[in-house]
Amino acid sequence: MTDVTIPSGLWGADDEAAISAWLYADGDPVAEGAIIAEIMVEKSSYELIAPAAGTLQILIAAEVPVRAGAVAAQIV
Amino acid sequence: MAIADDVPVECGDGRTAIDADDVRLDALLGGDASAGGWRLWTNRPCLVTTRRFAAMPRFADAALESACRGWPVFVRPSGGTTVAHRPGTLNASHFQSWGGDGDDAIQRFRIFCEHLAASICSVGVRACLGRVHRSHCDGRFNLVSAGRKLAGTASLVRRKGDYVGLLCHASIWAEGDVAADVRAIERFEAALELDTSYSENVHATLEQHFMSAFADTGT
Numbered sequence: 001m002t003d004v005t006i007p008s009g010l011w012g013a014d015d016e017a018a019i020s021a022w023l024y025a026d027g028d029p030v031a032e033g034a035i036i037a038e039i040m041v042e043k044s045s046y047e048l049i050a051p052a053a054g055t056l057q058i059l060i061a062a063e064v065p066v067r068a069g070a071v072a073a074q075i076v
Numbered sequence: 077m078a079i080a081d082d083v084p085v086e087c088g089d090g091r092t093a094i095d096a097d098d099v100r101l102d103a104l105l106g107g108d109a110s111a112g113g114w115r116l117w118t119n120r121p122c123l124v125t126t127r128r129f130a131a132m133p134r135f136a137d138a139a140l141e142s143a144c145r146g147w148p149v150f151v152r153p154s155g156g157t158t159v160a161h162r163p164g165t166l167n168a169s170h171f172q173s174w175g176g177d178g179d180d181a182i183q184r185f186r187i188f189c190e191h192l193a194a195s196i197c198s199v200g201v202r203a204c205l206g207r208v209h210r211s212h213c214d215g216r217f218n219l220v221s222a223g224r225k226l227a228g229t230a231s232l233v234r235r236k237g238d239y240v241g242l243l244c245h246a247s248i249w250a251e252g253d254v255a256a257d258v259r260a261i262e263r264f265e266a267a268l269e270l271d272t273s274y275s276e277n278v279h280a281t282l283e284q285h286f287m288s289a290f291a292d293t294g295t
Contacts, residue, residue, distance in 0.1 A: 009177035010233060010240070020155075021128035038127055038153070043215040044182055044231040045126075045155035062128075 002052040002075045008068035026058040077198040080114035088119040105236040115169040119161035138267035147260045156230035157213045164252030178240035185231040188244035189217040201285040210275040224280040251283040
């Protein structure tokens with residue numbers, strides 16, 4: 001099982017971030033390196049990459065605020 | 077001050093023109109330094125929306141209905157909401173990459189927007205950055221003149237290995253029927269069952285701002 005972690009160092013600590021969309025559904029197979037979600041900070045989009053291949057299990061729903069380091073999903 | 081010296085304006089053709097930004101950012105992150113810098117382009121009439129909206133249950137039907145009205149819908153990877161492209165809309169894209177953290181990406185995005193505002197000011201239209209209530213695709217880095225939105229802006233941050241790539245983009249209304257653009261966006265987003273209500277009167281083209289500026293000077 002591999003954690004999908006919200007990356008750090010991509011926006012400022014005071015900026016509010018949220019997953020704007022999951023590009024795969026919960027339970028979908030994903031390939032390593034696939035863009036699986038986008039994170040929106042103001043009108044800047046950041047891509048969340050699958051760190052491994054497997055089945056996506058979403059832990060943080062879209063539109064929910066996120067912090068760097070949070071585990072947004074797992075790939076099993 | 078020009079937006080970008082010696083950069084020709086490309087006349088794009090729908091999806092290909094939109095995808096070209098994505099391809100160029102990938103090329104830059106792949107080590108092609110010539111992919112950095114500016115791209116200026118127009119497009120044929122279409123709506124360009126986000127991956128967030130494309131993931132909505134009603135997207136396929138809403139896009140089909142919009143296409144039947146003459147506004148095919150394409151999806152872009154940068155932030156914001158839906159915008160309209162057409163020949164009277166000038167798109168300005170800028171590509172850069174650097175090693176290490178990307179926590180100053182938003183600051184770099186703001187600098188891009190300030191450069192555009194300064195370029196517009198240099199030709200006689202006072203422009204600044206800010207939100208415009210009831211404008212479409214609103215954000216704090218809109219280009220604004222006399223309280224009316226002149227351009228929407230958005231960015232995309234992509235990491236590859238130890239490098240961060242940044243695409244900054246603006247759609248500047250140069251001329252044409254901005255009210256028709258806003259109506260097309262509003263109808264598409266209504267079909268997605270989004271609760272949006274835009275005011276046509278808070279948007280304006282560069283041409284309209286020029287006319288106002290000349291009228292103010294009495295020339």
